[in-house]
Amino acid sequence: MFASAISKIRKVPGRWARRIVIVATVLVVGLAAGGYAIAKGSSGSTEFPQSAAIEAQYGVRFSRIAVVGDGGLVTLTYVVLDSERATRFQSDVQHPPELRSEKRDGGTKRVSVMKQGHTLRAGQTYYLVYQNTKGALQHSAKATILVGSLSLQHAPVL
Amino acid sequence: MKRLTIRRPLALLSAAAMIGASALIWSQAAASVAMSEGLLCDTDPNQTFSLTAEDGYVSTPDGNSIYMWSYGNSKRSFQLPGATLCVESGRPVTIVLHNTLPEATSIVFPGQKSVKANGNPAQPQFDSGGSLTSLVQPAAANDGSVTYTFTAGSPGTYLYETGTDVDKQLQMGMYGALVVRPAGHPNQVNDRADSAFTAGKEYVYLLSEIDPDVHLAVERNQPVNWAASTARYFMINGRSMPDTLAPNNAPWLPSQPYGALVHIKPYDAATNPLPATIRYLNAGSVNYPFHPHGSDERVINRDGHPLQGPAGQDLSYQKYDLDVGPGQTLDVLMDWRDTEQWNATTNPIPTQIPAITDQLLVGSDTWFSESGYLGTKNSVPANLTQNNECGEYYHIAHSHALEQATNYGAAFGGMMTVFRIDPPAGCASQ
Numbered sequence: 001m002f003a004s005a006i007s008k009i010r011k012v013p014g015r016w017a018r019r020i021v022i023v024a025t026v027l028v029v030g031l032a033a034g035g036y037a038i039a040k041g042s043s044g045s046t047e048f049p050q051s052a053a054i055e056a057q058y059g060v061r062f063s064r065i066a067v068v069g070d071g072g073l074v075t076l077t078y079v080v081l082d083s084e085r086a087t088r089f090q091s092d093v094q095h096p097p098e099l100r101s102e103k104r105d106g107g108t109k110r111v112s113v114m115k116q117g118h119t120l121r122a123g124q125t126y127y128l129v130y131q132n133t134k135g136a137l138q139h140s141a142k143a144t145i146l147v148g149s150l151s152l153q154h155a156p157v158l
Numbered sequence: 159m160k161r162l163t164i165r166r167p168l169a170l171l172s173a174a175a176m177i178g179a180s181a182l183i184w185s186q187a188a189a190s191v192a193m194s195e196g197l198l199c200d201t202d203p204n205q206t207f208s209l210t211a212e213d214g215y216v217s218t219p220d221g222n223s224i225y226m227w228s229y230g231n232s233k234r235s236f237q238l239p240g241a242t243l244c245v246e247s248g249r250p251v252t253i254v255l256h257n258t259l260p261e262a263t264s265i266v267f268p269g270q271k272s273v274k275a276n277g278n279p280a281q282p283q284f285d286s287g288g289s290l291t292s293l294v295q296p297a298a299a300n301d302g303s304v305t306y307t308f309t310a311g312s313p314g315t316y317l318y319e320t321g322t323d324v325d326k327q328l329q330m331g332m333y334g335a336l337v338v339r340p341a342g343h344p345n346q347v348n349d350r351a352d353s354a355f356t357a358g359k360e361y362v363y364l365l366s367e368i369d370p371d372v373h374l375a376v377e378r379n380q381p382v383n384w385a386a387s388t389a390r391y392f393m394i395n396g397r398s399m400p401d402t403l404a405p406n407n408a409p410w411l412p413s414q415p416y417g418a419l420v421h422i423k424p425y426d427a428a429t430n431p432l433p434a435t436i437r438y439l440n441a442g443s444v445n446y447p448f449h450p451h452g453s454d455e456r457v458i459n460r461d462g463h464p465l466q467g468p469a470g471q472d473l474s475y476q477k478y479d480l481d482v483g484p485g486q487t488l489d490v491l492m493d494w495r496d497t498e499q500w501n502a503t504t505n506p507i508p509t510q511i512p513a514i515t516d517q518l519l520v521g522s523d524t525w526f527s528e529s530g531y532l533g534t535k536n537s538v539p540a541n542l543t544q545n546n547e548c549g550e551y552y553h554i555a556h557s558h559a560l561e562q563a564t565n566y567g568a569a570f571g572g573m574m575t576v577f578r579i580d581p582p583a584g585c586a587s588q
Binding site: 068069070072073123126131132133 | 193195219220221400403404405408409410419421546547550552568576578585
C-alpha cells in the first residue's frame with residue numbers, strides 16, 4: 001500500500017512538488033500512527049474491566065485503582081450495586097480484596113480508612129486505601145483484583 | 159534501481175514510524191511530567207495573568223459530579239479552585255478577567271492596596287436605584303472582561319474571590335489563592351529570616367465547602383433555596399478525601415489539579431534543618447478547625463502579615479488546631495521532630511506499647527505497624543491491617559468538625575488528608 005502511494009506520488013509533476021507531497025504524506029502517516037497509538041493507549045488505560053460474578057456475589061463494581069500518597073498508598077474505589085451485599089463486603093475485614101500486580105511479583109491487601117458499618121447506598125462510590133507494598137503497583141501498570149475465589153484481571157492502575 | 163525502489167519506501171516508512179513513535183513518546187512524557195506533589199504555581203515574568211470565569215464539573219469521591227464556576231487560567235481548561243497565582247512582593251500585578259458566565263462577575267483581592275479596575279480605583283458599584291451590585295467593577299456577562307492591577311503587598315497568602323453576588327458565586331467556586339513571596343527570598347514565607355522553609359516543601363490548603371443543591375439549582379437556572387442550604391462536601395484544594403492523597407494533575411481528576419499530601423522527612427540540624435510551610439485559606443462560610451495529628455504547627459502569618467511586635471518581636475505560636483475563619487488565611491511552618499530519639503537498641507521506649515487493638519481508630523484500619531520506631535516495622539496480626547510500608551508515619555490531618563470530614567455524611571472523607579513522614583534514609587521501595 002505504501003509502495004503504491006509512492007508510485008502515485010511519482011506521477012505528480014515537478015520535482016519539488018513531488019518532494020512536498022512525499023514529506024506531507026510521511027508526516028500524515030506518522031502522526032496518524034502516533035495518534036492511533038496514543039488513543040489506543042489512553043483508552044486502554046482508562047477502561048476498567050467488569051466482572052458480573054463479583055457484582056452478583058458482592059454487590060459492588062470496582063471502578064478505579066490509583067497510586068497515591070507519593071507512591072506509598074493505593075486507593076481502590078467501587079460503586080455499590082446492591083446495598084446489603086456491599087455492606088457485608090465492606091464489613092468483612094478478615095477477607096479483604098487483594099490487589100496483585102500483573103507486571104511484577106507483588107501485591108497488597110486491604111487497608112481502609114472508610115469506616116466499617118456504613119449502610120452503603122446503591123449507586124454511590126466508596127473507597128479503600130491500601131499500603132503499596134514494596135511499590136507493587138505503579139502508574140500505567142495493570143493489576144488483578146482478587147476477592148474470595150473470584151478475580152478481575154487487567155484493571156488499569158492510574 | 160530495483161534496490162532503490164524498495165529502499166526509498168522503506169526509508170519513508172521508517173521516517174513515518176519515527177514520527178509516530180516520537181508523538182507517542184512525547185505524549186507519554188508530557189503525561190508523566192504533569193503529575194507532581196506540593197504547590198503548583200502559575201507564574202509570569204511580568205506578573206500578568208489571564209483568568210477566565212467559566213463553568214465546569216468536579217467529581218466527588220462518592221461518585222457525584224457537581225456543576226461549578228471558577229477562575230481558570232485562560233490558556234487551560236476549567237479548574238477548581240482557581241489557578242494559584244504566585245507573585246513577588248512590591249512588584250506590579252496585572253490580572254485580566256474574561257467572563258464566559260451568564261452573569262457579571264468580578265475579583266476582589268482582600269489585603270491588596272490601591273487595586274485598580276481598568277485603570278480606575280476598584281470600588282463598589284451601584285445600580286440606578288442605589289443598590290449595591292458588585293464590590294468592584296465586574297466583567298459583564300457573556301464575554302465581558304476587566305483588568306485589575308495592583309502592587310503585590312506584604313509577603314504571605316491571600317484569597318482572591320468574587321465580589322459580585324458573593325453568597326452564590328463563592329458557593330459556586332469563585333475563589334483562588336494568591337501567594338506573595340518576599341522579594342529575593344522565594345523560600346521564605348515573609349521578610350523574616352526565621353520564616354525560611356525547605357525548597358519544594360511548600361503546600362497550599364484552600365479549604366471550601368459545597369452544597370450540591372445550590373449547584374443543581376444554578377445549573378438548572380432555578381431559584382436557590384438559601385434557607386435550606388446545607389454543605390455536604392468539604393474540600394482541600396477542590397478535592398475531598400481520598401482524592402486529596404492523589405498527585406497534582408491526577409488524570410482521573412481533570413478539573414481538580416491540586417493535591418494535598420504533605421511529604422517530609424524528620425528534622426535534622428545537619429541534613430534537614432528547615433521546616434515545610436502550609437498556607438491555609440478558608441473560602442467557605444464557616445470556621446474550619448483544621449487539625450493535623452502528630453505535630454503542632456507554628457503560625458507565623460495571618461492574612462498575609464507576619465505575627466511580630468512593633469520592634470520585630472517574634473509573636474508566632476505553636477498550634478495543634480488551626481482555626482481558619484471564613485476569608486482568613488494562616489501561614490504555618492511545620493516539621494516533625496524525633497524529640498525523644500527512641501531507638502530499639504540504645505534508647506528503647508520505656509513503656510509497653512499498647513496492643514494494636516487499643517489503637518484502632520475505627521474498624522480495623524491503622525497506620526501503625528506494631529512498632530513505635532520510625533523506619534521500623536513489626537508484624538501485625540493477620541486480621542489487622544497497616545499502611546506504612548517502610549515504617550514511615552502517616553499522620554491524619556482533617557477538620558475537627560467531624561461532619562466536615564465526610565463525603566455527604568459517609569466517614570471518613572471530606573476535608574481530610576495525610577502528612578507523610580519518611581524515615582531519614584527514605585523509602586527504598588518507593
